Amino acid sequence: MIIDEKYSRAEHGVRTFFINRALRLFPAYWAVLILGAILMAVGIRSGDWTAFAPTAPLIHRVAVFVDNALLFPGAAYYGTIAQPFGLPSVVGREILTYGQCFTVGFEILFYMAAPFIVRLPTRAIAILFVLSLAVHIAPYFLFAPDNALAPGNYRAWQYEFPPGVLVFFILGCLSYRLYLKVRTWRYPTALGWASLPLLLFAVMLGHDGLFWRWTNTFPAVVVYGLLAVTIPFLFNASRQSKIDRMIGDASYPIYLNHLLAIYLALSILPAVGTASMLLAIGISIGLALISLLVIEWPIGRFRAGLIVGRSPGGGGS
DSSP states (O other): HHHHTTGGTTHHHHHHHHHHHHHHHHHHHHHHHHOOOOHHHOOOOSSSGGGTTTTTHHHHHHHHHHHHHHHHOOOOHHIIIITTTTOOOOOSSSSSSSGGGGHHHHHHHHHHHHHHHHHHHHHHHHHHHHHHHHHHHHHHHHHHTTTTTSTHHHHHHHHHHHHHHHHHHHHHHHHHHHHHHHSSSOGGGGGGGGGHHHHHHHHHHOOSSGGGGSSSSHHHHHHHHHHHHHHHHHHHTTTHHHHHHHHHHHHHHHHHHHHHHHHHHHSSSSSSEEEHHHHHHHHHHHHHHIIIIIIIHHHHHHHHHHHTTSSSSOOOO
């Protein structure tokens, strides 16, 4: 969607897309990483920094530093290559100080292929979806718990191995193609909001709270399908909403900092409970707002200038 609607009219569109995505993802992430390192240096626990211990081998510390700086999703290597087949792993599974950010690393990998995939005709994208779905499903049968090759390791191949995760990116491409149709239809766009309770109901119906049991199930398939079908209608209903835009802007920094916020909350209120949870939420939202004001929005204005193909001082669209 971003490529088709913004970068197609920018000078050097693909190059501009890569620069713009890097400016969107890395500065806010680096800010969280640096803040966590500063807090750890002054004695406040702010994350899992054990991989940087001076006693660790130098190659280990260098690899961890590079992976943390560039967000390479090393869990893919450990879970799907090093561990099952007995190959040496330089850094182990938990490479990132803030482990949830490995999904951002996957996002970066898919961005490398995005400019070439999204310009394919819908029929070709549909074929890619079928192929990627087969790649995603196959490990469940190949690496089942009773398989001697890699017992019980199918989740790593499905959700930590780039080809296994590709199906969700392709599904998003198809969802965007549906949106192109939806926005030309005449219907009460507010009906798009009806998809929210529908999605929540579907998630609550099948989710048992354990992520490793929230895969390869019929409820999971239903939720993925509903997301792909309903998001075009929901976006068409909310795209002019300032509140929706604000939530969208804040979602990325909240995702980046929420683990740091939990560590900070527990350093203030060590007892896990409602009070520490509310404090963590408050810290996370506060850090996200600071990130928006100091990093995201100023850089966003610069990025807007890149998209329209003129200097940032000339304004954006």
